[in-house]
Amino acid sequence: MALLDSGFLPRGNPCGQCGTPIPRPDWVESVPGRTSFLWFCRACDYRFEAIAIYEEHHPDSLAA
Numbered sequence: 001m002a003l004l005d006s007g008f009l010p011r012g013n014p015c016g017q018c019g020t021p022i023p024r025p026d027w028v029e030s031v032p033g034r035t036s037f038l039w040f041c042r043a044c045d046y047r048f049e050a051i052a053i054y055e056e057h058h059p060d061s062l063a064a
């Protein structure tokens, strides 16, 4: 499964407090099955985390 591999990065996530778009995560932590993104808004000093969970053990025969 290469769909959500390390090349996947969310961008322009709006701040949960003031709504300012944040260009990219401040910190990314990747473990098998999920990736954690730590966002930090420099406009209002708000910090929040977003976690992307995806199936790692799902056998996918569509992989070309």
Ligand SMILES: [Zn+2]
Residues within 6 Å of the ligand: 015, 016, 017, 018, 019, 020, 041, 042, 043, 044, 045, 046
């Ligand atoms: Zn903010």
